[in-house]
Amino acid sequence: MKLLALDCSTEACSVALLDDDQGELEIIETTEAAARQHTRRLLPLVDSLLADAGVALSQLDAIAFGRGPGSFTGLRICLGAVQGLAFGADLPVVPVSTLAALAQTAVNAGHHAPMIISTLDARMDEIYWAVYSAQEQGVELVDIERLTAPEQLLEGHSLDLATTVAVGSGFHYGDRIGATSELKTWHADILPSAKAIAQLARRDYLLGKTCRADKALPTYLRDEVAWQQ
Structure with a gap:
């Protein structure tokens, strides 16, 4: 299994790639402090991570993301990127609680x-x-x-x-x-990481807990905040 994980729920911008195709679980991760720069940094981090690993988007089995709760703007940016990537490669999505x-x-x-x-x-x-x-x-x-x-x-x-x-x-x-x-x-200083999202998403993927990209939603825990696809 190859699984890409993304998170922008806090001031950090984090991406990880999980690979257990060779029988051993390997996770590589890149994290940047990117407050108010998630839009600019997220996809370049994804591109760089996949290129360094020699993995094409089409080789992935799924894309996971931190669904929230967390920064409203960060959650929207992350889900928008995940939906675009997943639609383009026809991949299932695994939402993971931040x-x-x-x-x-x-x-x-x-x-x-x-x-x-x-x-x-x-x-x-x-x-x-x-x-x-x-x-x-x-x-x-x-x-x-x-x-x-x-x-x-x-x-x-x-x-x-x-x-x-x-x-x-x-x-x-x-x-x-x-x-x-x-x-x-x-x-107090620990932030949710894409590596942890990848680990939890692997478990959920094997249990069949995935969804189509257009069905993936953020979790705000505040009822007055609505997500528009």
Whole structure:
């Protein structure tokens, strides 16, 4: 399998290529800090990555992307690029939660814990968050993804905080989150990566969780934001 993954949900612009055709899983990734430059940088990064790997778009089996939540503009840019690439090469698309990718990125970085709280600053005095369990085949969502006030983080969850890791920019509201001091650690500087999206997308692809390019949608978690194809 060859799978291309893209993410623009945060200030980073990240692309990765997963290849396990030779029996060994290999993932190469390129990430740039590209705040407000996603439109200019995303496709050149894709072209460069594929050229360096000697892989043509037609050789891919699927394209994955960070579906959100995250930056509204970044999500639109990423999905527009994915739809264009997937339509042109007649490829299926694998949407992956950016909160899940954030949790998986933490695992990849060696921050192991039974449970991982994944958070993103949603602006407007709110945070996106979800709880994930660490599994051998990739993180698994516990309950649902949420958009709440910082004070409502972990509402409805009962966790052993002493063995729980939190990640992401929700830490910006740490002084308003009562559980912060009880957590094992909080790694605020970790961003979702295309490598993590590729890993989770591989699992979903093998389970048949794909869609056509025109059916792929971003996840905003804010009802008033609408996507127009």
